Amino acid sequence: MFGAACLGLLVVMAVALVRAFAGPSVYDRILAVNMFGTKTVLFIAVYGFFTGRPDFLDIALVYTLINFVGVVAVLRFVEKMIDPKDPSPATENRKEQA
Amino acid sequence: MFSYLRSLSIGLLVFWLLLSGYWDNGLLLLLGVLSMLLVVYLAGRIERYYPLRSLANPRTxxxxxxxWAWLFVEVVKSNIDVARRIWFPRRYPISPVLEQVPMTQTTRLGRTIYANSITLTPGTISVRIMPDSKLLVHALTHQGMDDLKAGEMDRRVTAMGEQ
Amino acid sequence: MTLIIDGLTAIFLALGVFLAFTGALGTLRFPDLYTRLHASSITDTLASFMILFGLMLQAGLTLISVKLLLIFLFLWYTSPASSHALIRAAYLNRLPARLIRRPNKETPPSKP
Structure with missing residues (x-):
């Protein structure tokens, strides 16, 4: 049962990696990596039960927080690209594609 | 009276006890107290520069x-909706929309809870706070945006912050 | 008794993996970043709940369950924050969004 769940989660992680490699913009890649991290947390938890050593949960717990901090850190880095001269009054029409 | 730092230190101690699981080992307890003091000291330094203005009152x-129970049911419902739209895109098409939604919360805490709840529910994501206490929201479907604008969640979050 | 709990765990794990796969499939199928974020929040919310709850059933009332609950709480607290940070950064950097206009021009009636 746990082994099957592990295999399923590995498949899901592979699909998330496809988006990370294919993603046209840098945000798609960050999104995919974030999802990959969440899946890793779940995978570690299930794998701990699979091998009968639930001590792995501590690693999963830390991985949750590191995943969050990592995504926010990468986003701080990416946000530097925002143009400060145009503080984005942001009408929706400008962004529309036909 | 529970100040911010005092409740933080109690919470951190409980956190350490739950995570370590050794409740009678003197060395581990001492290390727990030491790391709790370090974190509270750092939090106090942050508090001096970026004070937390509105702490939740006990009623909240x-x-x-x-x-949370109500929000969980909402999350489950919208999860089913979005999953349906992923598997059968022809029968249930998506119609993305980006609109401003009014919010009636006044405190920073209430606004944070509202925006976080919107983002937690699949199908709607809060993008940023606009002037006149409005929230820019991206929704996966027109239906989801209309449901949000009906204001059920907004009303509940505001009622939670009342004295 | 253990048979029932094992069966429930199997059901929850299967549902969780199915939902996670749904979310990953959604990130492949949806047209742009803004809609893909909705798909990824499926895996962050309900899929993680299903899997962690299935494991909690196995662990029973122990410290292991408390740790699983903590993982669940951290995931549900951090996932909205990171997706909000992501969509905000993308919006401020003017990533084009594919939107669909409402069929009629008038805005829907909003109840007070």
Missing amino acids: LLRLPAY
């Missing part, structure tokens, strides 16, 4: 579990 904390 008491109302929180009921709100």
Whole structure:
């Protein structure tokens, strides 16, 4: 049962990696990596039960927080690209594609 | 009276006890107290520069579990909706929309809870706070945006912050 | 008794993996970043709940369950924050969004 769940989660992680490699913009890649991290947390938890050593949960717990901090850190880095001269009054029409 | 730092230190101690699982090992308890003091010191330094203006009043904390239960049901419902649209895109097409939604919360805490709840529910994501206490929201479907604009969630979050 | 709990765990794990796969499939199928974020929040919310709850059933009332609950709480607290940070950064950098206009021009009636 746990082994099957592990295999399923590995498949899901592979699909998330496809988006990370294919993603046209840098945000798609960050999104995919974030999802990959969440899946890793779940995978570690299930794998701990699979091998009968639930001590792995501590690693999963830390991985949750590191995943969050990592995504926010990468986003701080990416946000530097925002143009400060145009503080984005942001009408929706400008962004529309036909 | 529970100040911010005092409740933080109690919470951190409980956290350490739950995570370590050794409740009678003197060395581990001492290390726990030391790391708790270090974290509270750092939090106090942050508090001096970026003070937390509005702490939740006890009534809000008491109302929180009921709100969580309601929010959980909402999350499940919208999960089913979005999953349906992923598997059968022809029968259930998506119609993305980006609109401003009014919010009636006044405190920073209430606004944070509202925006976080919107983002937690699949199908709607809060993008940023606009002037006149409005929230820019991206929704997966027109239906989801209309449901949000009906204001059920907004009303509940505002009612939770009342004295 | 253990048979029932094992069966429930199997059901929850299967549902969780199915939902996670749904979310990953959604990130492949949806047209742009803004809609893909909705798909990824499926895996962050309900899929993680299903899997962690299935494991909690196995662990029973122990410290292991408390740790699983903590993982669940951290995931549900951090996932909205990171997706909000992501969509905000993308919006401020003017990533084009594919939107669909409402069929009629008038805005829907909003109840007070």
